[in-house]
Amino acid sequence: MKGEIITLSVGKPKTFDWNGKQVSSSIGKTIVDECFLTFDSFTGDGVANEDFHGGKERAVCFYPYEHYAAWEKQFNVKLEPPVFGENICGTGWLEKDTYIGDVFSIGDAIVQVTQGRIPCNTISKFNHVPTFLSRIVETCYTGYFMKVLKEGKIESSSQIVLLERKQEDISVWEATKVMLLDRKNKAEVERMLKLEDLAEDWTSRFQKALQK
Template structure:
């Protein structure tokens, strides 16, 4: 997995993006999706699970307390513009916050940041789904995201409040476990024969990791013996 993505720069919010689900066509069928977000100006209130004016269509795989805010590093945009052969607007990956200085190789699960009035904690990587393919017309885009490690990540909300596109980002706390976002992504993308029991068990002890990810890791641990 390539986990480069350019030199990390100063931590900054580039764009705040929200949008309600819309219906589009995908492979000859109607598809409801919340990936088509738009950059917005002014203050927007962030509640415990989402921004005012935002929404998700698939509440099984998107949204909820551990996926309240989707974040994507702007440093990856030039790479994807080259791969996709087109310029990309903010929120190209359906993210709420387009940022700089917060790469998946630097940010750790459990790190706490303040953005505007809100206090947020990193909960898990963003795992790519087929709706990226629908939006950008590249059928292998989710696989490309996994291969590069350019996934983005999610915040849970520790303190609600207003955020604007010009809000500063301040780091409040680094989690002592120092588990990078990309480490969890690698595990989620790993083949069954590559899963290490000791590593999975260590991640199960990470109390700040999103519950849905821990449930998946626990299922893997409960399966037939893995490499250890």
């Protein structure tokens, strides 16, 4: 199966005025036709909150385009990608169909899925939908992050091709569900910790969950 890129987007943090409060965020990205992906990030991309975004294991943020129609219907709004601050809005690789450790080629680059995304209320503020964050958490339709195994140019016409599947036990959706909703379930947390290709940040968070 191959996925298609709907939008390829990059952007540095900007200052937004939300209810009279100045907030820095890179959620408002700009669509581009092509961009070079380094081990750290796309050229011209950046993050404001380094606790949840950025770093080598979160160099690429992907969001499935298939979710857009459902969100539009649920909230009665028009959503034009990339409203989740994603670098790639693409088809074919939903959280339930994608597994931690999956390796993809996208253009000249090769990337590997490392973790789901931990969303923040910036999504609600940016889209003017107060309940957006809570619904994303409830559904675990968060999108996910990838690290870069091979740098290269990606074009908006590039396909997203699965090269290798390291395991078929834990999907991105399952891992995200445990992280966001079920961290008190020690058996599930221990299962997550067996993932060799899980991002260090999530490994640390799961380890801390076991200690509580």
